[in-house]
Amino acid sequence: MASTYDLIVVGGGIIGCGIAERLRSELPRVCLIDQGPKLGLGASSAAIGGINPHLGDYCLGPLGLMAQHSRTLFPGWINRIASESGTAIPLLPTGLLQVAAGKREWERLADEVMPILLARDIGAELIDGDHARALEPMLGPDVAGGVVQPRDLAVEPALIMNGLTRILLGDGGPDLLLSATVISVVSRRTEVVVTLADGRVLTADRVVVAAGHLSHALLDLPDGVFFPVKGQAMEFASPGRGSLSIQCDALVIADGEEHVVFALPRPDGRIAAGVTFEKGTADNVPTAEGRASILRNLALVLPALTAMPVTRRWAGVRPGTVDAAPVLGYVDDDHRVLAATGHYGMGITLAPVTVDLAAKLLLDLPLDGQDRHDLAISSPGRFSGLPVARTESQNPIAH
Ligand SMILES: Cc1cc2nc3c(=O)[nH]c(=O)nc-3n(C[C@H](O)[C@H](O)[C@H](O)COP(=O)(O)OP(=O)(O)OC[C@H]3O[C@@H](n4cnc5c(N)ncnc54)[C@H](O)[C@@H]3O)c2cc1C
Known part of the structure; x- marks a missing residue:
């Protein structure tokens, strides 16, 4: 194992693994570091695995265009990982139904969301409750209608991670340092110095920080830019005859608060559903309260689902940012430390575009107009000079 690299990537999630996989054959000496045992x-x-570029308030702004760019790249990216790793990674063309659980939400979708989606020319269609139930018979009687977004995709993120892991562990992969915690990343004029908790010191020409919700510890950005957002989810057994025919997402009010209901079919009929948004919480332990909240909210939208056996429950921590956009760009004057993080509830959707843009920056490749747009909204520089004022939005992010 060397101690000097062309590139060190800190963080072995979809973003860090995706970047290391993309760069492994472009640069001779690449190292990927993760604090976990795998x-x-x-x-x-x-x-959960929804590829939903136009879902949630922030995606109605410029983030939606970056996410649409990523959606376009998705099939090619997944097919390449699947074929190079020998891993089946089904990409389901399920589409998405933004469900209106009641009349007020239907009016919001019709008056505020539809005009933006129509301008984006993504085939969105407003439907009433009867049409919605014809499309997905598990929807409940109170559903007032919704917006169909036919080009949204569904994928099982754990399969993407299996595929990336196989490639990275194979011949020609990067040096892998597991169970190794990075405690500092310091840019010097001619190199970057990466220090590990066990005292080892590595150097690299360039370093990518893709450490998810822990990235703030390694990046010199103002307090309040990053925050953890715990999310809980669960999986239901296949209903046997058919499954959910379309991904469903809804905003519901319970206990005077807004909650997100999200449900998505797996290729074998299992249904993944959730989700909670627990801002400021950074553990990944599923709780009884989380389960109760998900089931109560699901009952308002997809009551038939709640009668099915729950086969698995889990939790994870989203890398939240104050404006719900990712942080992608150099954070030092010498352009040696690249942040690729802060993807909040959109990291699966945004993975292909993030990998593509990171590769272009690291390899000094030309950028087109769409690339420049995406990098502008993700720029770490947008936080300079902040006292950060946290914005609250009704439905900031969807997963
Ligand atoms: C319940 C739930 C549902 C979701 N559903 C969707 C969805 O349907 N669609 C979608 O697009 N997105 C979804 N997301 C969001 C998505 O999961 C994240 O945005 C994305 O996984 C972030 O990827 P990442 O690689 O940045 O972070 P992570 O996957 O968290 O990876 C970061 C890695 O960095 C490592 N690390 C951290 N600090 C250090 C350090 N100091 N040294 C070494 N290693 C370190 C960690 O061990 C970790 O492996 C969901 C999230 C949750 C929790």
């Missing part, structure tokens, strides 16, 4: 034990394997 890759992918952070948020990435906990994600």
